[in-house]
Amino acid sequence: MLKIGQLADKFAIKTDTLRFYEKHGLLAPSIRGANGYRLYNDKDEAKLRFILRAKSVGFSLNEIHELLSIELDKSHWVCADVKTLVDNKLLEIQKKLLELTKFEASLQSLSNACCGGPDSAEHCSILEALEDPHVDK
Amino acid sequence: MLKIGQLADKFAIKTDTLRFYEKHGLLAPSIRGANGYRLYNDKDEAKLRFILRAKSVGFSLNEIHELLSIELDKSHWVCADVKTLVDNKLLEIQKKLLELTKFEASLQSLSNACCGGPDSAEHCSILEALEDPHVDK
């Protein structure tokens, strides 16, 4: 049985974060002490590990909520349900990757075009590229 | 001279966005009509184009603010100043790319491990991977 501070320390998070997760329906301690203190057992700890691991692969708290409702009632779900969540997330991540890759390419070409030296910025090719009314998007 | 709605339409943004940019010191119309209406001239329009183009390569509004203060007073800056902004942004984008690439790889391997079929989720390898107390991070 761990108190909130002990569990937080164990997973290198803040007590505030645990209360936040509780308020948002992700993880409530199984019991409270007579003094009202939150007490977390091994199952709670496993659930927290699940949450943090899901976070570490990019799931949002809302998505983790969905994952948890499956996790806690596995027999009513099938593999396809779980895989769909993962694949949707994958698509989302890939979309973001695409956008960032475009940003990267644009920035790189701006950077390459600029001398980066002590010359006045009056003819800086970066600024010119951003100004130019002929190039769009 | 364009009214706020006309300029907004021209660039496919909302009038709210233009007021927002004004409030945040990015773009104020050169003049106001006798009725108090905002009136944007060609220079304002060019500035908006600059802002939107900077946004399209990934700069935040704060960063665009910096870029604009250079753009509007070029002679007091040198290429190195501009290039530094671009290169810092580039590093930031690359850092995000790295994180998302890790997410992608993790999700992909979760997805690959799962049959995705109509079998009960009780032995779903995705859930097992997220549960497993032995694998960390």
Add this chain to the structure above:
DNA sequence: ATAAACCTTAGAGTTAGATACAAGGTCAAT
């Protein structure tokens, strides 16, 4: 002249995920 479409301001709400603060109760050690 009246309705639709436009404009003004100030200020509140949204999303996500915390993070901080205030006012107070509890516990362990000295």
Add this chain to the structure above:
DNA sequence: ATTGACCTTGTATCTAACTCTAAGGTTTAT
């Protein structure tokens, strides 16, 4: 018995970039 570390609740704040609402004034077309 008192200090300090811990816990409780509720509420507020933060970032970013809008987005929306309210209450009202203006323009344009019919």
